[in-house]
Amino acid sequence: MEKKTLYAFYVFDGRGARLYSDNWNQKSGWRNDDEDHKLMYGMLFSLNSFVKKINPKPSNANFHHFTTSTYRLHCYETPTRLKFIMLTEPNTDDLREELRFIYANIFVEYVIKNPLYKLHDPVESEQFVSHLHRYLKQKFAVEG
Amino acid sequence: MAAKHVRMGEAALSKVDKINSEVLTFTYGAIVTQLIKDYEDIEEVNKQLENMGYNIGLRLIDELIAKSGIGRCADFRETAEVISKIGFKMFLGISPAIVNWNGEYSEFSLLIDENPLTEFVELPEQYRGLHFSNLICGVIRGAMETLQMKIECKFVKDQLRGDDTTELRVILKEIMADEVPVGYGE
Numbered sequence: 001m002e003k004k005t006l007y008a009f010y011v012f013d014g015r016g017a018r019l020y021s022d023n024w025n026q027k028s029g030w031r032n033d034d035e036d037h038k039l040m041y042g043m044l045f046s047l048n049s050f051v052k053k054i055n056p057k058p059s060n061a062n063f064h065h066f067t068t069s070t071y072r073l074h075c076y077e078t079p080t081r082l083k084f085i086m087l088t089e090p091n092t093d094d095l096r097e098e099l100r101f102i103y104a105n106i107f108v109e110y111v112i113k114n115p116l117y118k119l120h121d122p123v124e125s126e127q128f129v130s131h132l133h134r135y136l137k138q139k140f141a142v143e144g
Numbered sequence: 145m146a147a148k149h150v151r152m153g154e155a156a157l158s159k160v161d162k163i164n165s166e167v168l169t170f171t172y173g174a175i176v177t178q179l180i181k182d183y184e185d186i187e188e189v190n191k192q193l194e195n196m197g198y199n200i201g202l203r204l205i206d207e208l209i210a211k212s213g214i215g216r217c218a219d220f221r222e223t224a225e226v227i228s229k230i231g232f233k234m235f236l237g238i239s240p241a242i243v244n245w246n247g248e249y250s251e252f253s254l255l256i257d258e259n260p261l262t263e264f265v266e267l268p269e270q271y272r273g274l275h276f277s278n279l280i281c282g283v284i285r286g287a288m289e290t291l292q293m294k295i296e297c298k299f300v301k302d303q304l305r306g307d308d309t310t311e312l313r314v315i316l317k318e319i320m321a322d323e324v325p326v327g328y329g330e
Contacts, residue, residue, distance in 0.1 A: 016325040108207055
């Protein structure tokens with residue numbers, strides 16, 4: 001199967017702090033700075049509270065992805081409110097499994113379990129980045 | 145429901161690395177005795193142990209979720225099941241009984257009959273006020289706070305102090321609302 005193109009990957013915590021971000025092949029006005037991250041988190045926050053509000057059954061339903069003509073944004077939120085986000089080309093399948101894999105097998109292992117990592121700080125672990133990149137390259141077309 | 149959590153707890157336990165239990169009890173014992181030396185005040189030692197546990201709990205909860213695959217709990221009764229059948233099981237190899245619910249299902253007790261931390265411990269008279277395993281209370285508080293539940297957790301009975309059982313009381317104080325992003329909705 002042909003690998004889908006990955007444009008960006010983000011991790012936010014429950015307070016809206018950006019813990020990690022990476023992007024590839026982006027040719028827009030998105031600067032990927034603090035201001036842009038705040039916008040993205042605000043959008044996800046609103047979308048999630050809206051999704052919950054119109055939910056016909058009371059539960060903790062979250063949205064999983066939305067699609068535009070040029071990309072699809074995938075979101076996986078853990079019960080601990082960490083948000084794992086990917087931007088891919090639009091015709092990509094659901095990526096919750098992949099995002100959960102990154103959370104459980106890479107993020108928890110190399111970030112959360114490192115006693116010297118201060119919670120809510122940006123992630124600088126080389127181990128995390130190298131394991132993450134290896135996994136992403138194996139699953140997606142990541143260029144540039 | 146209970147059976148499901150027992151299975152999940154056992155599956156999670158099989159995935160994690162194990163250590164020799166003496167290494168755990170001796171390391172924990174060394175920490176407690178060092179704290180007693182450093183603080184010379186038993187109440188302060190209890191507080192420090194709780195605080196250390198809290199910092200552990202903030203992280204441990206992600207390990208629990210990652211290894212067990214559990215989602216958000218439907219209610220506090222399920223939370224109690226998960227704490228006992230998955231949390232305690234994964235990290236200490238035991239499943240305390242859940243007893244003494246209050247009418248609103250916001251308070252329960254955990255009965256710990258075999259506490260691996262206190263396997264070789266006998267409390268001398270001058271340390272009567274010590275909650276030797278107070279770290280556990282902190283772990284539960286930290287873990288719950290990450291899940292937006294403010295709880296209070298304390299030892300109400302302790303075999304080390306001559307009680308017939310060891311009882312941990314867990315009290316749900318508040319479910320915290322989602323933190324609103326800065327500059328949002330003003």
